[in-house]
Amino acid sequence: xxxxxxxxxxxxxxxxxxxxxxxxxxxxxxxxxxxxxxxxxxxxxxxxxxxxxxxxxxxxxxxxxxxxxxxxxxxxxxxxxxxxxxxxxxxxxxxxxxxxxxxxxxxxxxxxxxxxxxxxxxxxxxxxxxxxxxxxxxxxxxxxxxxxxxxxxxxxxxxxxxxxxxxxxxxxxxxxxxxxxxxxxxxxxxxxxxxxxxxxxxxxxxxxxxxxxxxxxxxxxxxxxxxxxxxxxxxxxxxxxxxxxxxxxxxxxxxxxxxxxxxxxxxxxxxxxxxxxxxxxxxxxxxxxxxxxxxxxxxxxxxxxxxxxxxxxxxxxxxxxxxxxxxxxxxxxxxxxxxxxxxxxxxxxxxxxxxxxxxx
Amino acid sequence: xxxxxxxxxxxxxxxxxxxxxxxxxxxxxxxxxxxxxxxxxxxxxxxxxxxxxxxxxxxxxxxxxxxxxxxxxxxxxxxxxxxxxxxxxxxxxxxxxxxxxxxxxxxxxxxxxxxxxxxxxxxxxxxxxxxxxxxxxxxxxxxxxxxxxxxxxxxxxxxxxxxxxxxxxxxxxxxxxxxxxxxxxxxxxxxxxxxxxxxxxxxxxxxxxxxxxxxxxxxxxxxxxxxxxxxxxxxxxxx
Numbered sequence: 001x002x003x004x005x006x007x008x009x010x011x012x013x014x015x016x017x018x019x020x021x022x023x024x025x026x027x028x029x030x031x032x033x034x035x036x037x038x039x040x041x042x043x044x045x046x047x048x049x050x051x052x053x054x055x056x057x058x059x060x061x062x063x064x065x066x067x068x069x070x071x072x073x074x075x076x077x078x079x080x081x082x083x084x085x086x087x088x089x090x091x092x093x094x095x096x097x098x099x100x101x102x103x104x105x106x107x108x109x110x111x112x113x114x115x116x117x118x119x120x121x122x123x124x125x126x127x128x129x130x131x132x133x134x135x136x137x138x139x140x141x142x143x144x145x146x147x148x149x150x151x152x153x154x155x156x157x158x159x160x161x162x163x164x165x166x167x168x169x170x171x172x173x174x175x176x177x178x179x180x181x182x183x184x185x186x187x188x189x190x191x192x193x194x195x196x197x198x199x200x201x202x203x204x205x206x207x208x209x210x211x212x213x214x215x216x217x218x219x220x221x222x223x224x225x226x227x228x229x230x231x232x233x234x235x236x237x238x239x240x241x242x243x244x245x246x247x248x249x250x251x252x253x254x255x256x257x258x259x260x261x262x263x264x265x266x267x268x269x270x271x272x273x274x275x276x277x278x279x280x281x282x283x284x285x286x287x288x289x290x291x292x293x294x295x296x297x298x299x300x301x302x303x304x305x306x307x308x309x310x311x312x313x314x315x316x317x318x319x320x321x322x323x324x325x326x327x328x329x330x331x332x333x334x335x336x337x338x339x340x341x342x343x344x345x346x347x348x349x350x351x352x353x354x355x356x357x358x359x360x
Numbered sequence: 361x362x363x364x365x366x367x368x369x370x371x372x373x374x375x376x377x378x379x380x381x382x383x384x385x386x387x388x389x390x391x392x393x394x395x396x397x398x399x400x401x402x403x404x405x406x407x408x409x410x411x412x413x414x415x416x417x418x419x420x421x422x423x424x425x426x427x428x429x430x431x432x433x434x435x436x437x438x439x440x441x442x443x444x445x446x447x448x449x450x451x452x453x454x455x456x457x458x459x460x461x462x463x464x465x466x467x468x469x470x471x472x473x474x475x476x477x478x479x480x481x482x483x484x485x486x487x488x489x490x491x492x493x494x495x496x497x498x499x500x501x502x503x504x505x506x507x508x509x510x511x512x513x514x515x516x517x518x519x520x521x522x523x524x525x526x527x528x529x530x531x532x533x534x535x536x537x538x539x540x541x542x543x544x545x546x547x548x549x550x551x552x553x554x555x556x557x558x559x560x561x562x563x564x565x566x567x568x569x570x571x572x573x574x575x576x577x578x579x580x581x582x583x584x585x586x587x588x589x590x591x592x593x594x595x596x597x598x599x
Contacts, residue, residue, distance in 0.1 A: 133412035
């Protein structure tokens with residue numbers, strides 16, 4: 001099946017994990033590298049993100065995620081004095097949240113699976129977080145869970161509270177803490193993501209100006225990301241999204257006129273594909289999506305993708321393979337294998353502060 | 361096997377008391393409610409019993425909310441008890457002055473939603489000796505001036521429940537009616553605006569009844585109607 005080779009074949013050496021933002025290495029955001037996969041030609045080119053306009057044509061449509069990153073990590077403790085870190089992942093209807101329970105680790109926090117229903121945490125400033133039920137419910141109530149449906153009671157509204165007491169979620173490969181501005185893309189207008197929708201991180205105002213001047217169109221949608229499942233290789237869970245009618249219209253227009261529809265990030269793929277029917281017509285929509293792109297669910301709307309480099313075995317790789325197929329690759333799996341091999345040999349950097357991959 | 365219950369209108373009043381009894385008995389409880397703050401408070405309260413609690417926010421007449429409630433049960437593996445408790449009171453007053461279009465809210469909440477939830481829940485209740493509990497009122501059987509429209513919806517619910525009890529017998533699912541009696545709840549206060557209802561007991565007074573009810577073999581009480589506050593506790597020996 002597509003991507004099977006890639007998903008099982010490699011281990012990611014630590015020196016290819018981006019441990020800090022490019023700015024910390026003296027680079028601009030758009031100075032990161034860009035691996036260009038030209039699917040139909042089956043070619044792989046090494047470029048720079050600053051040269052993105054060169055790879056796109058007038059009329060091509062870039063669809064971006066305007067979700068902003070929350071300070072979603074909170075220090076928490078239980079009444080017996082146990083110290084924890086809680087990651088707010090996904091807001092559910094009624095202002096309940098999916099929360100990940102973590103314990104302090106040597107560099108960053110680690111998942112904790114010992115919590116039980118009814119566990120009550122205190123958080124700073126006199127707030128409370130109560131674990132109600134393991135998430136997802138299909139996991140079974142007896143199974144140890146790291147994700148929980150939780151009731152959150154805070155002394156002030158959520159956003160100001162997180163502004164004051166939260167910090168960006170950080171995993172062990174990022175060796176020190178960075179301010180939230182480092183976790184915000186220039187398209188962010190509405191905070192709500194647990195983790196940065198990082199595919200758009202390399203975009204700068206200058207680059208966007210050059211794209212627009214060159215005739216490339218940009219349309220917004222919203223998808224609030226939940227916590228990644230990097231450590232557990234779990235499938236992505238439901239996430240809140242909103243596709244505005246104007247964006248749906250522009251996607252349909254681009255399809256009618258044979259222009260590329262390039263998703264900036266797997267979050268955009270997920271949202272757009274959720275609202276695109278089997279005939280390829282995209283509608284406006286809003287809600288929670290649990291769509292997972294697999295080899296048996298080819299893409300209907302998206303014909304190109306800008307994304308980071310993904311972990312081995314990450315379900316995102318199946319989506320990347322589908323993007324290659326949608327862009328016209330004869331053998332997406334073989335191309336992806338080759339692209340990732342070249343990226344490793346050329347020492348591309350993985351994760352949210354790393355390099356980029358364009359599939360057209 | 362993990363036992364699972366669903367209580368609509370579970371965020372306060374009688375519904376919260378029923379949910380508390382179920383949680384204390386070890387049930388995983390799915391509670392529905394419209395007010396997110398009340399629902400969060402109820403969920404925290406119930407989780408103290410150590411059982412999982414699944415809150416589902418929204419109006420019971422919203423098909424998406426009903427689907428979410430049933431999906432939660434399905435994901436948990438099934439359903440043992442469905443309590444249709446959420447009710448709308450509507451205006452209390454002489455029927456000559458009743459704004460008839462208000463039935464457009466009363467019937468969907470008091471009759472439509474319990475029936476739809478039952479339709480969705482039966483596949484989950486079947487095979488687990490499942491029990492459906494529909495909350496009724498003495499206004500369903502007696503003529504209380506001012507209570508006609510509300511009583512009519514509950515009378516409809518009673519007939520549907522008794523019919524369901526017979527129709528569902530061969531699927532191993534039981535349905536019963538419970539009249540909780542007058543209680544000091546928000547809904548009861550809305551029926552008597554401005555009046556002091558502190559002479560009515562708190563809904564907690566019905567807790568012994570619920571404990572008794574959930575001790576029963578559902579097949580043995582199928583189709584029966586109980587009064588949770590009967591003074592001589594006749595529910596202990598239902599006829």
